[in-house]
Amino acid sequence: MLPRRVRRAPLAPPFLPRMTSPVAWRPDGTPHSPLFGDIYRSVGADGQGGLAQARHVFLAGCGLWPPDTVQAAPATSASRFTPAQPSPAAPSPAPSPEPSPLAASRPAPGPISQTPDAADPREATHSSNVEGSTPLTSLSEKRESTHTAWSDHPHWHVLETGFGLGLNFLATWAAWRADPQRPARLFFTSIEAHPVGAADLLRSAQPFPELHDLAAQLAAQWQAMLPGVHRLVFEGGAVQLTLCVGDVRPLLREIDVAVDSVFLDGFSPRLNPEMWDLPVIKGVARLARPGTRVATWTVARALRDHLQQCGFVLERRPGLPPKRDCLAARYAPSWVPRHLAQLRQPLSACQAADRHAVVVGAGISGASVAASLAARGWRVTVLDAAATPAAGASGLPAGIFAPHVSPDDGRLAQLTRAGVRAMRRRCADLLVPGQDWADTGVLELPVGRERRLPAAWREAALAHAAHPGLDSSRPAQPDDAPQWQADVARQRLLASEPLWHVQAGWVRPAQLVRAQLALPGVQWRGGCQVTRLSWHDPASPPAAAPGTTAPAPQPAAAHAAHAASAAAPQGTGPGLAAPAGSPATAPRRPPWSLFNEQGQHLASADLVVLAAGPATAALVQPWCAPAEFPTHRVQGLVTLGRDSELDAPGTASDPADPQPAAANAAPTPPVNGHGSLLRAIPGDQGAFWCTGASFLRELPRGFDAATIAAEHQVNLDRLDELLPVTAQRARRLWRAGQVWHWHGARCTVADRVPLVGPLQAPEHTTRTPRRSAAATPLSSAQAGHAASDSPGDEVQALSLQAPWVCTAMGARGLTLAVLSGELLAAWLHGEPLPIARSLAQQLAAHRFMAGD
Ligand SMILES: Cc1cc2nc3c(=O)[nH]c(=O)nc-3n(C[C@H](O)[C@H](O)[C@H](O)COP(=O)(O)OP(=O)(O)OC[C@H]3O[C@@H](n4cnc5c(N)ncnc54)[C@H](O)[C@@H]3O)c2cc1C
Ligand SMILES: C[S@@+](CC[C@H](N)C(=O)[O-])C[C@H]1O[C@@H](n2cnc3c(N)ncnc32)[C@H](O)[C@@H]1O
Structure with missing residues (x-):
């Protein structure tokens, strides 16, 4: 039975996807929503209004675009936003890595609404609210034109309410590409109740040649936008779009990591009030860190009140004519925000320069974990008992990856759909189509x-x-x-x-195992049967267990580099410092050691991930009783x-x-x-x-x-x-x-979903291995990293004191292993999850462990 904390909550709100596109295109190219009676954006005098708004209101409003590069121009009666003039200061787009297929595959125009243009409701809302009495402070800051808020940050997380036609996303992605000081990774999470079709995405980007290539890439991944969470990946993983389909309120609760910028982009507050109400703004504030910026095109009075009530300081910014103003805000509560303690943060070991993980098991689970960790900068050693990779179930000559379907579109259906998406992407990246895999259907x-x-x-x-x-x-x-x-x-x-x-097909899993083990940063070692692993306090002197060889210390450079990486991104985790009393020259002993049956030390690591299929159960026993890890062979x-x-x-x-x-x-x-x-x-x-x-x-x-x-x-x-x-x-x-x-x-478990994550419930802060000679009760500083005042630090340190697990793929390893590896890495790194949080919780490796 699942512990109390794992609730089988509905995975997504009962939102019915529309059977027809929610967009009607007016003859002048304005996208209009018959459902809400509002336009998605104004085309502007020369058709460039949408991109001008994305840059001026949203990107510049959040400090992600030089504010002076959007020129105001007189408005025509047909436009709310004036086109951006090319500016010498505007960054030129980076060369596209792939030729744009858009021109060749431009879709036929969609149905055009013959509804006569009504007065622009968003404009009406705007003008009725500028007179509101809530004070707006002037925008005082002026940035260097080349310096943007995300400059030099390792990653940046944008949250948007209202994905619509994806123009803000495409503009953000293009700005990221063009910025030489861009963060290494861009996370863009967007919530949308009524996804448009791929043809509408392409049509929306048509007036903007610089977005064609990006729009084509987006459209190519735009399948099955059903209620729930969808992970789309671009730029080899550097740009991740997490699209949450459903109503904004419940879906905000599915997000559990801090955001750096927020684009509020519902339809007019008058016509779409549920997108702007206090619960929504509270939901946004729950994800904000001090300094998080919010931008929106409306200055509606109620919204300003909500933002202020939730701890945001408002800034007046000039609007694109004919609008006089648009709104920016910064999270600066006068109280100490407690919600940050509830948000996931990257584990501190994830920021160490020389972070080393050992994965036990070179099947599709272990190899997928290794690939996901290596992509995030880990040095990964994969140990396997056998002499060749894929010696277990993953040696299957060929198998099927496919979604499960059920009348209620339940959790297995949602999970396997996400799995198929992730698997296809990994196969497309690493394998030869027709030879190693094929998406034949x-x-x-x-x-x-x-x-x-x-x-x-x-x-x-x-x-x-x-x-x-x-x-x-x-x-x-x-x-x-x-x-x-x-x-x-x-x-x-x-x-x-x-x-x-x-979207389904066949794959030769051993080919994918080998391809992932060959990725940079991954080392595979055969003939290494792990029989025991132990965790020790890195601050205490080494003590080899009887009959074992002691692990060798690792070079001192690791901790020095670790300390040097203290420039953590604002609000994404505690800064790091060398552990107290450990000089930069002292040899570093990673906390985990792995041994074989003869007691020989096989490897040391900061993180251990067990992916040994049915053999995993024997390795986890020090941390949980057999009934708490009820896998079957x-x-x-x-x-x-x-x-x-x-x-x-x-x-x-x-x-x-x-x-x-x-x-x-x-x-x-x-x-x-x-x-x-x-x-x-x-x-x-x-x-x-x-x-x-x-x-x-x-x-x-x-x-x-x-x-x-x-x-x-x-x-x-x-x-x-x-x-x-x-x-x-x-x-x-x-x-x-x-x-x-x-x-x-196969390694199976009764509830038929994999076991992924640490074998220690976060709230089990005092839980220690039951019979590991080397394990002792721990404090937060004992994982080899400095203690920090940052909320959540205790959870971080403790989580690395138990092994992590990625197994129990059952009869669906070819569908679920790649997704599970990504989920494990996202958990570890405090990244947005690739599936809904409520679904991810149901995969938690500790779900069968007894509560305190
Ligand atoms: C007959 C059959 C048909 C299947 N068909 C399909 C299908 O069509 N579609 C599908 O999705 N799935 C299918 N599956 C399931 C799929 O093969 C598995 O879910 C998947 O391969 C599991 O991968 P894994 O990496 O978790 O485990 P494994 O591939 O079993 O890998 C575990 C690895 O751990 C190593 N190991 C074990 N103990 C130790 C230790 N102590 N120290 C070091 N290394 C150790 C093993 O040598 C092995 O390499 C099938 C399975 C079988 C058996
Ligand atoms: C102005 S459009 C967004 C435009 C978009 N940001 C872009 O760049 O193309 C507003 C979007 O909010 C969505 N929306 C409206 N109400 C919603 C709700 N309650 N929850 C989630 N999305 C909603 C609409 O379907 C619409 O796509």
């Missing part, structure tokens, strides 16, 4: 008449209407997988609701054969077998159901097919000949339920001794 033949698609998706599909869910999974059409038509149709098409998973076997033989004359010559050889005509999508079939997978000895897999909890005799034969039989029987003709051929090959097998063991 996957045909699913559910067992029986069970209806699995949410009703709204199915209705939209029947009505041929757009629905974001259909970007992910939809009722299968005959031409989705023509190769299987003849085979499936006779038996199953009418008996179930076949599904087509649009579930074995399975797949049946394989040469792809050419599945179609060869002589095997397919049965007159009852109507299907001609079709394997090599087009990429053949896998078929999934109760069992699966993959065809034409490139292998070292030619293309192969693969079917399975069986599930075995008890295996007293191991995989002896009788068990293997029985498991082939199980796999072929299941294939018969999916694709009878193919099953018949495969059975002939089996009888002719022309198949082989592969088996492995």
